Amino acid sequence: MAKPEKVVLAYSGGLDTSVILPWLKETYGYEVIAFAAELGQGDELAGIKRKAMRSGAVKCVVKDLRAEFVEDYLWPVLKSGAVYENGYLLGTSIARPLIAKHQVEVAHAQGATAVAHGATGKGNDQVRFELTYMALDPSLKIIAPWKDPKFTLTSREAAVDYAKKHKIPVRQTKKEIYSRDRNLWHISHEGADLEDPANEPSDDLFVMSRPISRTPNKPGYVEIGLEQGVPVKLNGKKISGVKLIEQLNRLGGKHGIGQVDLVENRLVGMKSHGVYETPGGTILVAAHRILESLTLDRETMHYKQHVALKYAELVYYGQWFCQLRKALDAFINVTQRNVTGQVRMKLFKGRCTPAGVKSPNSLYEKDLASFKMGAEYDPTDATGFIRLFGLPVKVSAAVNKKKKK
Secondary structure: OOOOOEEEEEOOOOHHHHHHHHHHHHHHOOEEEEEEEEOOOHHHHOOHHHHHHHOOOOEEEEEEOHHHHHHHHHHHHHHHOOOEOOOEOOHHHHHHHHHHHHHHHHHHHHOOOEEEOOOOOOOOHHHHHHHHHHHHOOOOEEEOHHHOOOOOOOOHHHHHHHHHHOOOOOOOOOOOOOEEEEOOOOEEEEOHHHHOOOOOOOHHHOOOOOOHHHOOOOOEEEEEEEEOOEEEEEOOEEOOHHHHHHHHHHHHHHOOOOEEEEEEEOOOOOEEEEEEEOHHHHHHHHHHHHHHHHHOOHHHHHHHHHHHHHHHHHHHOOOOOOHHHHHHHHHHHHHOOOOOEEEEEEEEOOEEEEEEEEOOOOOOOHHHHOOOOOOOOOOOHHHHHHHHHOHHHHHHHHHHHHHHO
């Protein structure tokens, strides 16, 4: 009798992977090794090893990846300025390649020949997982049940019924059936009533932040210290990246910071509607952007905005482990050499606004920027500059005038 094939499943303990684990075992007889990544998702991993084993796993491996997530994934994205379609701070997108990377490592350590994920055949996550597998070990077999013709649990309602039948504990019910993904950076909400973008998110949807109507009537303030584009201080004190984000999540959540209702373009071609909460991340992105406005020259800043758009696409499309992303990181790191300083942020009723910024590398010259003319600026220099800068417009106007005669 042939020995069962070993498969490492990216296991979150959520609805999809909770039913996929026993399904893989009963449908194909696989030896399933569950792999769970601790990325700051709160109490979601409580009892996950016991649950995985009761669901049929031969082993459950849990890794705390929070520090790596922050240092090697979130900070590069922050420095790049990447935001997908003006609103999404890439919280799920950037976590998937990290999970898949360690999943591949677990497969190597456990002698597995295949890796599996619970991403649907309509979403972006299937691409993010599978591109990472391909980049790090193309010899591994990829198992994606949602694309398997034998997989009949193709709705969340069907998955809930399957879980009930197999006595698998899941948080979701048919009434509370949102698809959520949470980590240190954010939480996403999709499905149920949100499938219709005409529906306003209800106040009880939010998990990491308060509804705006329940936020304080007085603003909160926080100071972020950055060195070469990386946040290192909170209110003047050195702090680890993980603790920094945790504290900003609490403070930002209290003031309703980082709530985004977005209709976005998925990589697979359709539009989707989701709600994101990114309280701490929103504060950091705003603080970083403000400090860059003080320390980057015009040409670098404008070119970097183009790079940020491409960087956001690479992350969203699951192309983290590609040559272009590494090349862009090299450019971005050069731009960050002078992005050092302190930014004070005001938090009030869902808004995150600057309340002061300073840097030893500031390019802002008060006397030069002042409306008061001084010896440091000769206004007559502007006459020749404007003549030359406007010459193409002037010539074009003269030619058009002649054509009309």
